[in-house]
Amino acid sequence: MNQAIALDNHSACGSEPGLITVDEALQLILDRTQALTTECIGLDQALNRYLATPISSQINLPLFSQSAVDGYALCHEGEIEAGVHFELIGEIRAGQRSELVLQQGQAVRLFTGAKIPVHTTTVARQEIVQAIEHQNMIKITAALQPHADIRDVGEEVAVGQCLGQAGQQLSVGAIASLSMAGVQTVHVYALPKVAVVITGDEIADTMDELQSGKIFDANGPLIRAWFQQQHQQVYIFHVTDTEYAVSQLFHDLKDRYDVILTTGGVSVGDYDFVRPVALNIGFKEIFWKVKQKPGKPMFFAEYARKQHSPCYLLGLPGNPAAVYVGIQVYVNLLMKALQGQKSPCAWFSGIIQHELKSDQRERFLRMYAQFEQGQLYLNSLSKQQSHMLSNLMQANCLVRIPANQNIQKGAVLSGIFI
Template sequence: MSGCGAEHGLISIDQALALIAETIQPLEHEIVPVEQALQRVLAQDVHAPVALPIFSQSAVDGYALAAPQHPIDAGQCFQVIGEVRAGQVSELQLEAGQAVRIFTGGKIPEGTTTVARQEIVQLHVEQQIQLTEDLAEHADIRDAGEEVQAGQVLATQGQRLGVGAIAALCMTGVQQVLVYRQAKIAVVVTGDEVASHVDELQQGKIFDANTPMLKAWCQQHGLAAEFFLVADQETALTELLQALQSSFDLIITTGGVSVGDYDFVRPVALNLGFQQVFWKIKQKPGKPMFFACAQSAEHTCYLLGLPGNPAAVYVALQVYVISLLRGLVGQTVSPAWVSAVLQHELKSDRRERFLRMSAQVEQGQLQVTALKKQQSHMLSNLFESNFLLRVPADMSLSAGTLLNGIYLD
């Protein structure tokens, strides 16, 4: 099944991720210069236009030698007939008993059988050199194509390009790549109770943690997003979402997705033509989570409504938002789960849980310990947390249990 409109009640975490995968369609492709492709995802494989090294070259500063036989014994002499610097074009050809002064990266002259690093060479008069150590054949020569063959696949479809990948592509002469278009993201923070500055902290208000958290998360993942703050008013929310849905690929909202008198995100979205994919997930934190999409011939807009509690938003970013964004660029719609060993008992809970943990590697095992203050409105343990553990529902767990989780950035 694909597309919008799959109506479901309370669902599991795996069901929610599966529904996201079935619903999301990858974005269009575009060609960009490699230098501008950081954090972009490839829409097709990239092949090497040339071999690497392009030509056989010296790995050291020293002398290219043409020896009549190998190995060369210490004490043997060679006549120096020229010099090859890195980047220099030279037509020198060596005959037996001849040498050329060469520098790292310099093109190996025709006839060369080995290279002697300058530390094992003594220079004598009349451009004669003598080896002070025995030397094997083909020493310190980088062969053409030994690292990369022309036409070889360098990077594959679905790969996100980091700094190292950019350098490797440029090294082989790749100038542009086909990537998925960047998602246009709108983030809508709802609520009358949030204050962004200490001067605005009047009675009954709380500091806004969600907006700076979402901004930092988007920046960390190379995402360009626009942010909007709207009061818990149905008319204001309707006007904003209506204006956003035709020009953004993804709208993320925080707050207003439960069943309270001022929780307007879901009814407003449905009235605007969004079709519900799911609403509630049997998890803790973050049970109220709304996923929907509005689809037309010209445009598809996805809406992911997150709870208002900061810890629930944080979990949603690590599990659901990242998975949705992966789907938009043709990647597997799933977090990067890793296994970890629980270091203590955990009591049973009727809902599947995400617990903030302290993780460290001991004796070759990733071991995790639960932190205190796990409630959905609490964030202070994020100073210590580096792992998010997925704990099954309705199970009392003992120390040593192997569970899945996510490394936290």
């Protein structure tokens, strides 16, 4: 880890006209993205999906008044003093149907979750109950208040109570909660169908090809792995840096995919065809170029389809660090917006452990964060250049560094865990 980190200042890169801020770019994605259609699926297939409609409980939880412990259902008016005897008239296990009805001075043996019999006034846990040998009698060995250890019908969830809001992501805990309430199917937003386009002629498939100036592809595996982490499939295409090849591919993809995610080809070089080709075939630009580092020449556009929601094109620069930032921040937000989740990014706050020099662009730095005595402390990692990824072996967060500010040790910065 570095005690300080200084990146090259390229004043022209930060001062050129037309750049929008990171927050403006994020808000445009939220504002301009339409949610996809919905579908009904089984709860067992719904992990990490987003609810399209609220869910209300059709039952009470508990369904019936039940025992919270292994013990005895008792019928007795008021507080029970130690030494009181009760007649034992039966036993009820969890899940067992019983027609037993208690009268004053009677008891029934119960197990946790068992339905309490009619006229039960309290439950005595088995630790304070003594059986009287050779008699169907028990003795209470400690004072007991009315209504002890009884789970009342509907005390957790009542019929009609909202269990989940539209836009809510279904976590492991949410799946368990809905299952307990008897929910078997849910209406969720459809998963976006995503095409990933890796542009460029420089990708090597073998070690031998490295001798001819090619490089191994990090962007394709990076993007595929990120989507695997989201439990979502993507389709990866490689295209050469020719206007014809890019145009043919975009024509084919725009009507079959909800998102076209590209890497490379979005700047102003002689072989950067993503933006001009997209505009030529009918995509409408939402923004191009963000005042950030890495990832300035990011491009976001939409294509209106007649019988479907728009196809969105998010063009990321080709440098792998820019792709990594784009995936973690912008693609993540876009995927959620397509599934009805329009909440802004949730940034954490942490304390930087060293100074940082200013830059005219807002920066996303890969850092290592750790909690110490209730505080989150941040440390920058070396090798932050946009073509480098090796520090991702140690990084666990991306931290936002405001533009045009010298950051002092102890400053509070925002970021996201990765």
